[in-house]
Amino acid sequence: MSSKLILITGVTRGLGRALTKEFIARGHRVIGCGRSQNAIDQLSKTYGAPHRFDAVDVSDDAAVAAWAKAVLAEAGPPDLLLNNAAVINRNAPLWQVPAAEFDRLVDVNIKGVANVIRHFVPAMVARGTGVIVNFSSGWGRGTDPNVAPYCASKWAMEGLTKALAQELPAGMAAIPLSPGIIDTDMLRSCFGGDAGLYPSPEEWANTAVPYLLSLGPEDNGQSLTVGDR
Numbered sequence: 001m002s003s004k005l006i007l008i009t010g011v012t013r014g015l016g017r018a019l020t021k022e023f024i025a026r027g028h029r030v031i032g033c034g035r036s037q038n039a040i041d042q043l044s045k046t047y048g049a050p051h052r053f054d055a056v057d058v059s060d061d062a063a064v065a066a067w068a069k070a071v072l073a074e075a076g077p078p079d080l081l082l083n084n085a086a087v088i089n090r091n092a093p094l095w096q097v098p099a100a101e102f103d104r105l106v107d108v109n110i111k112g113v114a115n116v117i118r119h120f121v122p123a124m125v126a127r128g129t130g131v132i133v134n135f136s137s138g139w140g141r142g143t144d145p146n147v148a149p150y151c152a153s154k155w156a157m158e159g160l161t162k163a164l165a166q167e168l169p170a171g172m173a174a175i176p177l178s179p180g181i182i183d184t185d186m187l188r189s190c191f192g193g194d195a196g197l198y199p200s201p202e203e204w205a206n207t208a209v210p211y212l213l214s215l216g217p218e219d220n221g222q223s224l225t226v227g228d229r
């Protein structure tokens, strides 16, 4: 397979970090962002050019705009855009979730994805190819107590992505993707020690990377789960 340009938000930990490692190991070029400057510096040291890592908060539309301008000038439009960055609320019934925490989750999980789409997708549309994957969840298709804000944001990912799929030209795809259940910081936040019963991000990325690379226009608008085919 020829080398693809992969853009990933949230590369500093968890699934994004493991995807970065696996895509690069398989000969692809990765452009990524996250908020933690230390982790971004480490990634830049580990993986030099042509890979590129920047400290960008996806909830900051102006910062995403500046990042996209620099990335598109340097590398052109991505072949695969992975909207992976997200946060989860601390386990609590909805009525106990502080307004600031709810706002922050919506800013990152919904508005952050729209910001990245706003600034990267026009160049993909102009070229007429590319796949956009917005990370959903089992909690984008079902619910559980104590994670209502997160569920709301992932159900939003399903709707936002399916509508986007109807807007794209033929030859492109937008896909809401549930990654499965993986032992990351996010899972530890909601499952506690039971998160250890699930695969590590590195194990998951072994399956997820070929799966992501297999996605194409025929998958446009489909709610998919890693490994479901």
Ligand SMILES: NC(=O)c1ccc[n+]([C@@H]2O[C@H](COP(=O)([O-])OP(=O)(O)OC[C@H]3O[C@@H](n4cnc5c(N)ncnc54)[C@H](OP(=O)(O)O)[C@@H]3O)[C@@H](O)[C@H]2O)c1
Pocket: 009, 010, 011, 012, 013, 014, 015, 016, 017, 033, 034, 035, 036, 039, 056, 057, 058, 059, 083, 084, 085, 086, 087, 108, 112, 135, 136, 137, 138, 178, 179, 180, 181, 182, 183, 184, 185, 186, 187
């Ligand atoms: N783990 C699971 O079992 C599971 C299940 C279903 C869905 N998912 C979804 O899979 C994706 C990855 O989850 P994960 O488990 O890997 O989570 P994680 O371990 O908490 O990692 C989240 C990543 O997103 C980054 N991030 C958070 N807020 C950001 C912001 N405002 N701007 C830029 N980057 C930001 C974090 O880095 P910084 O802190 O450095 O910014 C980190 O790199 C998420 O969309 C999640 O909802 C995960």
